[in-house]
Ligand SMILES: Nc1ncnc2c1ncn2[C@@H]1O[C@H](COP(=O)(O)OP(=O)(O)OP(=O)(O)O)[C@@H](O)[C@H]1O
């Protein structure tokens with residue numbers, strides 16, 4: 001092993017492409033799989049459904065549809081990742097989404113408020129719910145499983161009382177309704193796609209330069225270039241497909257462009273990834289999830305961190321609720337109910353976030369959400385009954401949780 | 417020989433519910449010296465350390481730092497004074513890497529964004545100053561380190577901050593021969609650099625090799641604080657196991673002494 005001297009004279013292994021690959025493989029063998037199984041699963045599922053239904057599954061319309069289908073549960077799953085990072089759970093996130101969505105719809109229709117007020121109302125409802133849950137868990141000391149199970153039941157009741165049994169409250173056309181339904185104009189789509197690739201490349205380059213200038217160990221430049229190229233290919237290909245005409249009868253109404261939902265997903269993905277990876281708050285979330293006692297001794301306000309993740313969880317549930325209501329165009333007592341929560345937790349876990357705390361990334365919500373949406377969508381196109389779809393999704397979730405548990409055992413066996 | 421202790425404890429009491437673990441404990445740590453804190457299992461050494469570092473609140477007594485009375489209510493307060501502790505159970509986050517652990521709770525930032533290059537550079541320099549010359553990567557997860565490497569990270573974390581007092585709770589307990597020697601050398605070097613060092617250990621050879629003073633805790637009471645050069649191995653062992661040695665140590669047990677009635681209290 002050739003070595004390399006960095007600041008202070010500590011010797012570390014010199015980075016090479018081969019070494020980088022070896023390290024990665026070693027990490028995987030050691031049980032640190034991350035999102036790899038989910039990405040592979042996504043590729044396999046896409047190939048299977050694509051082969052079975054080449055025309056309907058592999059159409060621009062279906063790709064756009066997948067974003068709209070996944071948006072609600074992906075938003076909820078992003079919030080759940082913060083909660084899961086602390087080894088806690090939020091079973092109430094689904095109905096919290098429903099309650100926040102209903103609050104928005106009621107403000108919008110019955111009370112006649114403007115859209116910004118209604119949106120703010122939904123988000124505020126989410127924050128208040130999160131504060132209450134977090135307080136009960138962190139300060140009173142009730143296990144989160146029990147607190148959020150109680151909240152799950154209660155919110156179901158709140159939703160029913162707000163709307164009335166069997167009632168359905170439609171929201172008017174406007175910004176909120178277009179959020180999870182319409183697409184950006186083609187020019188905007190390309191502009192945003194190119195801008196985001198450029199910004200990503202710039203940040204990767206600046207980071208590389210920043211480290212190299214300080215005499216710190218850098219990853220091989222090839223790895224950086226490959227990463228930028230991969231992201232660029234992904235974003236630009238998707239944009240190319242989505243900017244194609246996908247209306248059945250373009251003469252009546254043209255339909256093309258990147259769905260606004262994709263922008264919402266991407267925006268929150270970037271926001272929360274930066275918060276978790278680049279701020280001390282994010283670092284503290286990981287620390288409390290990994291070893292609360294060590295975090296406490298390091299002077300981290302553990303209780304406040306615990307409350308904050310529930311606030312983020314319910315805030316993102318509110319965003320999810322907005323996306324669900326936007327897609328349906330209405331809210332009813334079952335919004336955020338049935339499989340919403342289970343799919344959201346499933347998305348986080350399938351994506352690679354550990355149920356045991358301390359391990360997870362925001363991107364896992366997106367990848368896991370895509371897996372679930374693809375299964376739901378593909379099996380529907382293949383005319384499987386919804387019963388069979390649930391069973392299959394359940395099996396996939398079990399496999400993902402099994403991988404997580406096995407990885408943990410391998411990691412535990414690997415040291416000491 | 418410095419006149420004022422850097423850290424001085426007076427009359428510290430600490431109970432857990434009905435169980436009083438520390439009785440009227442006094443102890444001093446001087447700059448430039450290693451003070452060994454010895455005592456049998458369960459004597460209260462770790463508890464005393466956690467009282468100093470603000471993890472436990474004391475029931476009674478005073479803590480003086482550099483001659484001033486201070487109150488330490490949280491680990492933050494202790495760190496702000498310049499007191500760093502390497503705990504017996506290390507308290508590292510397995511899911512974070514070496515640099516992240518060393519800066520935990522005190523991350524360097526530029527604006528609101530973490531300044532990773534600066535942290536990595538400081539970590540590298542500190543590790544180098546501790547003669548750690550080979551690690552696979554500073555970005556290695558702590559979970560993948562050996563016991564000795566973890567210990568080194570914990571110590572590096574404590575000396576990163578220009579601290580004035582470093583307290584180490586059994587830092588060599590899990591280490592092999594070579595690594596033990598390295599850690600002891602490091603402990604000595606910290607004191608030679610002017611820091612006040614408190615070292616908890618069960619190993620008499622270690623204690624006599626590096627310490628300038630010895631404080632012996634017996635059943636939650638400070639039996640004796642002596643200069644290492646004034647006592648023998650045998651005397652220290654007697655202080656640890658019986659609380660007394662000749663005219664050193666706790667006075668002979670009177671009938672009012674509660675310790676009499678405790679099984680461990682008999683000589
Ligand atoms: N959190 C706690 N609650 C109740 N009792 C405690 C607690 N922590 C320690 N004790 C008790 O206090 C006494 C002293 O414990 P402590 O850990 O300080 O001993 P020690 O001197 O560090 O021993 P060792 O050499 O084994 O590390 C023990 O009898 C222990 O049972």
Ligand SMILES: [Mg+2]
Pocket residue numbers: 461462463504585
């Ligand atoms: Mg102890």
